[in-house]
Amino acid sequence: MRNVVWLMHMSLDGFVAGPNGEIDWVRFDDDLVEGVQALVDSADTALFGRVTYQLMESYWPTVADSPTASKHDLDHSRWLNPAPKIVFSRTLKNVHWQNTRIVKDHIGEEIARLRKQPGKNLILFASPTLGSTFMNLNLIDEYFFNINPIVLGKGKPLFRDQSEMRRLKLLESKTYKNGVVSLRYGKGS
Amino acid sequence: MAREVSRMRRIVVSEFVSLDGVVEDPGGAEKFKHGGWSFKFLDDQVPKYKLDELSTSDTLLLGRVTYEGFAKAWPSVKDDVGFADKMNGMHKYVVSTTLKKVDWNNSRLIKGNIPEEVKKLKQQPGKDILVYGSGKLVNTLLQHDLVDELRLMVHPVVLGSGKRLFDDNAESLKVLKLEDSKTFPSGIVLLSYHPAK
Numbered sequence: 103m104r105n106v107v108w109l110m111h112m113s114l115d116g117f118v119a120g121p122n123g124e125i126d127w128v129r130f131d132d133d134l135v136e137g138v139q140a141l142v143d144s145a146d147t148a149l150f151g152r153v154t155y156q157l158m159e160s161y162w163p164t165v166a167d168s169p170t171a172s173k174h175d176l177d178h179s180r181w182l183n184p185a186p187k188i189v190f191s192r193t194l195k196n197v198h199w200q201n202t203r204i205v206k207d208h209i210g211e212e213i214a215r216l217r218k219q220p221g222k223n224l225i226l227f228a229s230p231t232l233g234s235t236f237m238n239l240n241l242i243d244e245y246f247f248n249i250n251p252i253v254l255g256k257g258k259p260l261f262r263d264q265s266e267m268r269r270l271k272l273l274e275s276k277t278y279k280n281g282v283v284s285l286r287y288g289k290g291s
Numbered sequence: 292m293a294r295e296v297s298r299m300r301r302i303v304v305s306e307f308v309s310l311d312g313v314v315e316d317p318g319g320a321e322k323f324k325h326g327g328w329s330f331k332f333l334d335d336q337v338p339k340y341k342l343d344e345l346s347t348s349d350t351l352l353l354g355r356v357t358y359e360g361f362a363k364a365w366p367s368v369k370d371d372v373g374f375a376d377k378m379n380g381m382h383k384y385v386v387s388t389t390l391k392k393v394d395w396n397n398s399r400l401i402k403g404n405i406p407e408e409v410k411k412l413k414q415q416p417g418k419d420i421l422v423y424g425s426g427k428l429v430n431t432l433l434q435h436d437l438v439d440e441l442r443l444m445v446h447p448v449v450l451g452s453g454k455r456l457f458d459d460n461a462e463s464l465k466v467l468k469l470e471d472s473k474t475f476p477s478g479i480v481l482l483s484y485h486p487a488k
Contacts, residue, residue, distance in 0.1 A: 114443070114467065114484070115457035116312040127464075237449070247310075251469045251484060253433065255461030261311035264451030267325055270310065272447045272478035281469040283482055287310075287447060 104217050105243035106149075108226040108233050109141060110260065113250050117257035118230045127252050129280045134248065135174045137276060137284055141246055142181060145225035147216070151232030152191035158182075158227070159199045188212075190232050210239050230260045238265055244288050245270065251281035300413050301439035302352065304422040304429050305344060308443050308456055314426055315453035320360035325450050332446050334477040338372070344442075345377050349418040352409070354425035355387035361423075362395035384412065384420075386428050406435040413437075430458040433465055440485055441467065447478035 111128045112118050119125050150158065165171050166179045187202040190212075194204055205212050213236075216224060226233060226242070236242050269290030276284045307317035307329045319327025353361065361378070368375035383398040386405055393400055401408045409432065412420060422429060432438050443456075467484035474480050 114482075115461075116455070249482070251467040251487075253457055253461070253465040253467065255457075255464045256459060259459070261449055261451075264311065264449055267328075267451055268449045269331070270447045270449070270478075272474065272480065275472065275474050275480050277469065277472045281467075283469065283472055283480070285445070285480060290447065 104219070104221055105223045106213060106217075106226060106236065106241055107141060107145060107223050107244040107246060108236070108242050109138065109246045109248075110228055110230070110233065111248045111250065112260050113252050113254040113257070115253045115255070116260050117254045118228065118260045119258040120254060121256050121258075123258070127250060127254065128248075129250055129278075129282050130174075131278075131280050132174075133278050134280065134282055134284070135177075137278065138246070138248075139177075142178070142225060144223045146185060146222035147224045148182060148185050148187045149224055149226040149229070149232075150187065150189045151229030152189060152194050153231070154227060154229040155187075155189040155191070155194070155197075155202075159197065159202075163199055188216075209235065210241065213239075213241050230258060234261065234263050237268065238263070242289075244273070244286065247285045247287075249283045249285060300350075300415070300417050301419045302409065302413065302422065302432060302437055303344075303348070303419045303440045303442065304432070304438050305442040306424065306429075306444065306456055307446065309446050309448050309450040309453075311449045311451065312455040312457060313450040313453035314424060314456040316360070317424075318360065318364065320364045321356065323453055325453060328448065328450060329446060331448070332477040332479055334475055334479075336475050337444075337477065337479060338374075340475075340481070342372055342374055345374060345421070347419050348381070348421040350382040350384065350412070350420045351378075352384045352412070352420050352422045352425075352428070353386070354428035355385060355390055356427075357424035358383070358385045358387070358390075358393070358395070358398075362393070362398070366395065382417075384408075386425075405431055406437060409435075409437050426454055426456050427458075429456060430461060434462055436486060438486065440470070440483060442484075443482045444475075445480045445482060447480075 270287035274286040316323035316326040317329035466487040471483040
């Protein structure tokens with residue numbers, strides 16, 4: 103069965119963006135790209151909350167046309183642009199990215215339906231608010247957190263509305279030269 | 292030997308923390324609803340690690356809340372590896388503006404002017420100064436660049452509520468340098484950071 107995996111970059115103090123949405127502190131180099139690649143390759147469908155979707159939609163469809171595009175830009179856009187994409191939002195009216203659809207409600211049912219279809223994993227990119235909702239609905243099978251060596255002090259927090267205590271199971275931990283530690287967790291007992 | 296003598300004592304902050312950053316009451320002495328949560332993740336390597344850590348130190352620096360929990364619990368604890376004896380015997384400095392007296396063996400109060408007092412402590416001869424818990428104090432130390440090492444033992448659990456280690460409205464961001472990481476059989480990951488130069 104297809105799993106739902108959640109990929110998130112975070113600061114040591116649990117923020118996913120600065121107070122004005124800054125993500126320039128996120129460390130992402132070739133080594134880390136390689137580490138994340140296996141996770142992305144295990145999936146064939148991308149999931150987003152609205153805010154992350156809109157950021158991505160403004161970047162990925164055209165990045166490959168830019169003369170300054172990196173190897174990662176080119177590789178990831180080849181995966182992401184044609185992939186089926188689902189954005190979960192009650193307010194978003196239109197999307198302008200190929201192969202994207204909006205799901206307004208009944209998140210649990212939608213994920214259950216997708217799981218039953220043949221295919222690879224479903225990957226949730228960032229989307230902290232939706233990720234929290236997914237957690238509360240017990241929809242996440244695997245967590246992939248990249249912990250950056252910085253205390254931001256303020257910003258957009260991850261994990262703020264968890265209704266109950268949730269044990270996870272550490273599957274893997276990996277340290278990168280740039281100081282990022284990748285922690286991969288599955289559902290706990 | 293000369294190097295040992297000239298080396299200034301370090302402030303080492305060592306925390307049990309959940310994946311969502313909660314540090315409240317891992318030991319269960321403070322009446323938090325998830326109090327004692329760290330005991331769910333015991334393995335045979337964590338106590339050994341904590342004992343080794345304690346042996347590099349001769350002084351605890353604590354905030355009031357953590358101190359009060361410790362002062363209530365530790366005097367009656369006995370164990371066969373000497374952890375409690377060491378805790379009870381070592382120097383304790385307690386940062387508080389409200390406490391009038393401190394009764395736990397070998398404790399002293401720091402009533403104000405925290406950065407200056409801590410700098411003075413660091414200049415005295417001795418082993419590392421350990422900070423356990425004490426979230427508010429840790430944020431003050433971090434903001435004044437007084438933390439020489441930050442060790443987080445990240446437990447594989449999202450608690451969902453409770454006091455967090457880091458202040459959600461700190462004055463400035465702090466870039467750190469990852470120094471070490473280690474995985475324990477229970478799924479706890481130790482992350483050790485130094486200040487970035």
